[in-house]
Amino acid sequence: MSANTPETRSNRKLLIGGLLVVLISINGILIYMNYQKKEKTEEQAEIIRVKNTELEDQIKVYEALKADFERQSQELQAMGLENDSLDNQIAAITADLDELRGFRKRSYSLADQRRFRDRASAFEQQLKQKDEEIVKLKADNEVLFTENTSLKTTQTQLADSLTTVKSTNQDLSEKVKLASRLEAQNLNVNIINQRGKEKDDSDNEFRARRVEKIRVEFKLAKNDVAAKEPKTVYMRMIEPDGAALYNLATGSGSFQIDGEDMYYTAKRDFVFDNTQQLLSFTYNKNAAYKKGQHIIELYADDYLIGKTTFVLK
Missing domain, CATH: 2.60.40.10 (Immunoglobulins)
Structure with missing residues (x-):
């Protein structure tokens, strides 16, 4: 009796069809898994990019803060004043900058981001208060300088009153101005x-x-x-x-x-x-x-x- 009966052929077709279904299912699963892996990789890359952007922005904030505190220190020095608290703040900001730059080589977590943002806000508040203090100091110094100048001018005018009277002539005044x-x-x-x-x-x-x-x-x-x-x-x-x-x-x-x-x-x-x-x-x-x-x-x-x-x- 021949093995190639209608029943045998039908079973063979069913087997081949089943194998095709299995292969198609496996291929579909592989495609889905690769898609999921790609999406996860892209998501991780985006997270890293956002963190790097946040890190560089925070570094710029701290660099600007350091420059402003150094400006304040120079302004106080120009008035003949020293301020140890400013030196301490500049040192603290420099230390934070070094730590932030170190995150370029290691993980910069959300906790780190919050910590440095909070510290930057505190530094900005201190900077604002010191600017207000410097403005007041400058105004006070200007008043003192004006009063001192006025007093010395008055003393000079009294001491040179005779010269002032004799110099009423315009030509003589010009000669005195040139000679002085x-x-x-x-x-x-x-x-x-x-x-x-x-x-x-x-x-x-x-x-x-x-x-x-x-x-x-x-x-x-x-x-x-x-x-x-x-x-x-x-x-x-x-x-x-x-x-x-x-x-x-x-x-x-x-x-x-x-x-x-x-x-x-x-x-x-x-x-x-x-x-x-x-x-x-x-x-x-x-x-x-x-x-x-x-x-x-x-x-x-x-x-x-x-x-x-x-x-x-």
Whole structure:
């Protein structure tokens, strides 16, 4: 009897059909599992990307906070004040920055994110309070300086009352004004390198890469006509491109000469006493100095009192 009966053929077809169904089912399961794995991988990649973005944003926040606290410290130093709490805050922010940057190489958890956001908020509040305190200190100092200047001016006016009466004539007044001009003598430029050592050169030529700070020193000429009173001397350091160095963070600003605004690099207040006072400026650009000839100009009482040059090679 032949094995290839209708019944046998029917069973074979059913077996093949069953195998096809099983193979199709297995293939479908594999496709679904691969899809699920891909979705999970993409989800993990997105989580990592979001965490990295959050980390870099937090680093920028802390860098800005550090810069603001350092600005406050410089402002207080400019007023002759020191504040240990600011130094402590800057140190704490620096430590946090180091820790945040370390997360670039390890996991940055949600708990870490919350912790650093909370600390940043606290630092921002402290920063705001200190800014308000600095504004008040500046206002108080301005009042004291104005009162002191007014008092000294009154004393000078009383002491020189006879000269004031004799100077009512306009021509004589102009001559007195011209004769009372201060003069900066022995104007000298030195450099201070990264190790804090001061160097001078008779030719006023220095190597730019060694310069950390510029020190300008001069002596005020004797002048019996100039009033003994508080004065301000402005220093302009003009770079080779013709622009004066200007940075509010290091004490720069503007003053007027013949009714026009002029930018200065640094200034200092002093009381002229006609003793051939020795004055100086020590300026830190906090950046690389340009090569070429620099010009130093000194102004007081709305006129130029001294000028020199130096070269950075």
